Amino acid sequence: MKVEIFENAEQIGIKVGSQLASAIRHNPKIVLGLATGASPIPTYDYLSKLCSVGELSFKDVTTFNLDEYCHLPREDKNSYYSFMNEHLFSKTDINPANIHFLNGNTDNDEKECERYNRMLVEAGLIDIQLLGIGTNGHIGFNEPAEKYTKGAFKIALTESTRKSNSIYFDENPMPTHALTMGIGNIMSAKKIIMIATGEKKQQAVKAMIEGEVTPKCPASILQFHPSVTVYLDKAAAALL
Numbered sequence: 001m002k003v004e005i006f007e008n009a010e011q012i013g014i015k016v017g018s019q020l021a022s023a024i025r026h027n028p029k030i031v032l033g034l035a036t037g038a039s040p041i042p043t044y045d046y047l048s049k050l051c052s053v054g055e056l057s058f059k060d061v062t063t064f065n066l067d068e069y070c071h072l073p074r075e076d077k078n079s080y081y082s083f084m085n086e087h088l089f090s091k092t093d094i095n096p097a098n099i100h101f102l103n104g105n106t107d108n109d110e111k112e113c114e115r116y117n118r119m120l121v122e123a124g125l126i127d128i129q130l131l132g133i134g135t136n137g138h139i140g141f142n143e144p145a146e147k148y149t150k151g152a153f154k155i156a157l158t159e160s161t162r163k164s165n166s167i168y169f170d171e172n173p174m175p176t177h178a179l180t181m182g183i184g185n186i187m188s189a190k191k192i193i194m195i196a197t198g199e200k201k202q203q204a205v206k207a208m209i210e211g212e213v214t215p216k217c218p219a220s221i222l223q224f225h226p227s228v229t230v231y232l233d234k235a236a237a238a239l240l
């Protein structure tokens, strides 16, 4: 695992954003795995700016998002689809047909997860996967567990995740379940970029990088991936 420490989140956004931009320019048909949450916002802002001045095109880029809430309409402001639209997609020239999401409103979760696993393989797997980390060590919505998961699946969100994310739910109640890529999907990515910022992430970051590899801290599995770079601000890196 390569670890890089920056002064603040904005600097990480510039670094990761420019890295992604050059990867897209090098391979305009790149397949990106994308994350939601506060961590990737500065990166998406940087990419959006490049697109707005015509210095970058997403025309042939394919994206797969990590996860989506169950039983939350796609149009709801808190769906991860809405998040991606607001922070990135609407500011680029991406072809909507190339945007992939798990459908949390399906009436057959198992079939939907199989469809997603198949689509990932058909797309040739993910070239670069962007990740954040939960305060409990989750990646995607792979919550701490007794064993690792392989493909996409339905998860009951833990109390700690519901507490962290409930700040966004002022109108509707926070969903209890989500569909998420499994650890196997994430580990199949050719390259992984992890971003963690802020004091709240200190313990999870330490466990991910220096702790035992265990499904009790799902992000610790990244120690076994051949190409991971972790971008931290000083606060998130303080216990290393």
Ligand code: PGA
Residues within 6 Å of the ligand: 036, 037, 038, 039, 040, 132, 133, 134, 135, 138, 139, 140
């Ligand atoms: P955050 O979430 O980027 O909003 O901190 C990360 C995560 O929960 O995976």
